[in-house]
Amino acid sequence: MKGFNLQTPEIQEQIRIIEKEYNANRADVKRRLAQLMDNAGKSGNSLLLGFTHAYFARIYYVEGDMKKFLSHVRAGIRLTEINEDKDSASICYNLLGVDAMNHGEYPIALEYYEEALNAASSESSVYGAALVNTGHIYYEIGEIDKALYYCKQGRKYLEKSDNPFPLLIELAQEATYSIWSKRLGMARGIIAELKVIEEQLQSRYPDETFTDLSEVLIYYYDTMQQSEKRDAAFLDFADALSNYDGSYIDFAENINWITDTLMNSGKTNFVGRLLNITRKSIMKSGIPHIQLQFLERDIKYQLRIKNHDEVHKLESKYFRVSCLRNRENLRIYKTNISIHNDMNHLREETARIEEENRRLLREASIDPLTQIPNRALLNEKAEYYFSMADQNQVSLGVEMLDIDFFKELNDTYGHQQGDHCLQLVASILKDISCDRIFSARYGGDEFMIIYYDMTDADILKKAEHIRERINQMKIPNINSETSDFLTISQGIRNSVPRDSNRVWDYTYGADNALYKVKKTKKGGILLIHNAVIDRSVLENDSIND
Known part of the structure; x- marks a missing residue:
């Protein structure tokens, strides 16, 4: 990242560890980030401060603390843009795009992903992540060929990274799209790669929860009509999820997809188990779009098992959350308008400073009388x-x-x-x-x-x-x-x-x-x-x- 080679060797080592470990050892990474932030504040190192805000935003998003997430991401955008730390700026825009997706705001998400692509250095893993996220939007609007294209393009950059977590997510996403578009030969090859990466990560981080392979195998074996293998894959998925002690925000959409797959296959008992594991966490997420999608599946499940009393309760809850969503959407619009205003003001100020620098450079290198070089x-x-x-x-x-x-x-x-x-x-x-x-x-x-x-x-x-x-x-x-x-x-x-x-x-x-x-x-x-x-x-x- 630009300018980080000017930091002390100790700070460079801290940055390297944070970039590599933020997905797994979050407690340790938060401790390191706090140390760097304190160091940056005392020394007036705004470049380092922008980096710490970007990574704090990343961690608080995964943990579901949206208040802290938004606070860090806004500070991160301002500082990383000022210091031209392209990759940290791209991280902030990527996170805002994912957040917009979780709120069902796909046009806003696409705009943030474009900002992430424009901000990132073109050979970095965060550039690859922005491509993969852009592919996800195309999947959501039914353009699966474009979704696969963006995933494959993103993979080229993620494969170069020291951190295999983003590649794991990309492979799972690419395999899923391949299965659902009936490209099963392609899917088998990707699943083999996914298995290798997940086994490596599980060996390195035995306390972490990995569900990507088992989720993909649910879709694959269901499509292949191999019900016993599909059921075994689901049990692996459910067992792993039961041991997970974090926020289910990142799992919410995947849970919906698995629920739909199992409902269509008549595996009502599996659906009930999955909903029971995740219901409490998702309904506490504070994100109405995710809650409504979950409630839709829960209502279908309760209707399937003929639990009409529960259906009435869920329908009332669905109405209340729908009202909350309208208010939440207004808050999201206001937040995004405020962020865009901050971005525009920052860019206008940056453009003014750059023009002033160009003027000073011209004055320093151009003869004032003849207007040719001096x-x-x-x-x-x-x-x-x-x-x-x-x-x-x-x-x-x-x-x-x-x-x-x-x-x-x-x-x-x-x-x-x-x-x-x-x-x-x-x-x-x-x-x-x-x-x-x-x-x-x-x-x-x-x-x-x-x-x-x-x-x-x-x-x-x-x-x-x-x-x-x-x-x-x-x-x-x-x-x-x-x-x-x-x-x-x-x-x-x-x-x-x-x-x-x-x-x-x-x-x-x-x-x-x-x-x-x-x-x-x-x-x-x-x-x-x-x-x-x-x-x-x-x-x-x-x-x-």
């Missing part, structure tokens, strides 16, 4: 182009250009006209700039141009184009000794870098070439090649008129 950016780019030319063994050209008799122009026409002339020269240089040509103001009336991987002929053609453009402008300079109009002198050095060369050699060479032009024939162009410049070299090159 000396600071020129130094940076010169090193870059020299490095590229040296690495690829292609030519590097450096041109020094200055205005002839610029002092006389200022004295005659005033500094305002002098500034205008500098701007006109800069506009011409800006026009020729591209990936292989970089122009900047060097200082005073001097400009520098860098040519990357260009022949002498191509560079001279560009240099002559610059000179011709200026000549065509006919800018008066009556006190010039060269012409009645503004002229420029240009010195260029172009060659492939040698081992002994540095950027300075090119600047020095171009400056010497310009010096010869200024001394012998102002308004001319001189191109030289040697890295080390001396008088004999200069005498062997001619000036272009």
Whole structure:
């Protein structure tokens, strides 16, 4: 995650353990998170603080403490977005999507999953989890092919993770969709993988409850009409569930699916056992959508066993929960609107800060008078182009250009006209700039141009184009000794870098070439090649008129 490599080794180790163990050793992970949060608060480490909020939200969601979940997830979004901790932000959005799903708000859930996908780094397991969750929405609306597609895409990322829990969930989901779409050959292969992962986890965490394999086998053997194996799988599922001491929120939908499967197969006694195991926890979940779905199955079961008194009680309860759901939906809408407003405000503020940073960067690298790069950016780019030319063994050209008799122009026409002339020269240089040509103001009336991987002929053609453009402008300079109009002198050095060369050699060479032009024939162009410049070299090159 971005910036976590800047933490101390001790904190990095804590983060690694939390990311790997949060599904199983929740008490230990909560203790570690509390320590990190205290550390982050004392040191003002907002990046670490965002991480702890995201993982606290994860744990409190699994434990069913929705008040603490929402408190941590909102704080997590704010801090992880500010610090660009993409994966922790994605965790928060994923959790909000799952919560929206549990409330039956599929459009809101899909929006959060899209936020999770946009936030996550594209190679991370949380990106994979967001893909799998998106697939679940498509299953709910009956598009099972899309559901399988998203699951398979998500699996590619989850398989790379050190934490096998998300992969276990994905495999169970993919196997279930495959069974229900009659892709039984595909399902068998996935079940084999699921068995391996669950056995590994059960061996590593013997006190944890794992029901994914037994649930999938219920669907598979029921579809294959192997009732004895289906019943054995259910008994394994029910036994594991009886030993589970946590919240059933994450099991609620699975329990509904199993109940429907067993009801359709006439296994009324199994349905009764499953409902009795989970009834108390689910009805205490405080999530009306989950409660209503459970009550629908409970009413069908009571009708099946002809317990009409219980049916009347459940129907009254169903009505009360339906009224609660309307109020709960209003609360959910308000909460999500508030979260979206927070997100939008945060992004607007981030965009403003980024724009301000870009403005400051422009001011630091752009010459205010000519609006082309200044000396600071020129130094940076010169090193870059020299490095590229040296690495690829292609030519590097450096041109020094200055205005002839610029002092006389200022004295005659005033500094305002002098500034205008500098701007006109800069506009011409800006026009020729591209990936292989970089122009900047060097200082005073001097400009520098860098040519990357260009022949002498191509560079001279560009240099002559610059000179011709200026000549065509006919800018008066009556006190010039060269012409009645503004002229420029240009010195260029172009060659492939040698081992002994540095950027300075090119600047020095171009400056010497310009010096010869200024001394012998102002308004001319001189191109030289040697890295080390001396008088004999200069005498062997001619000036272009």
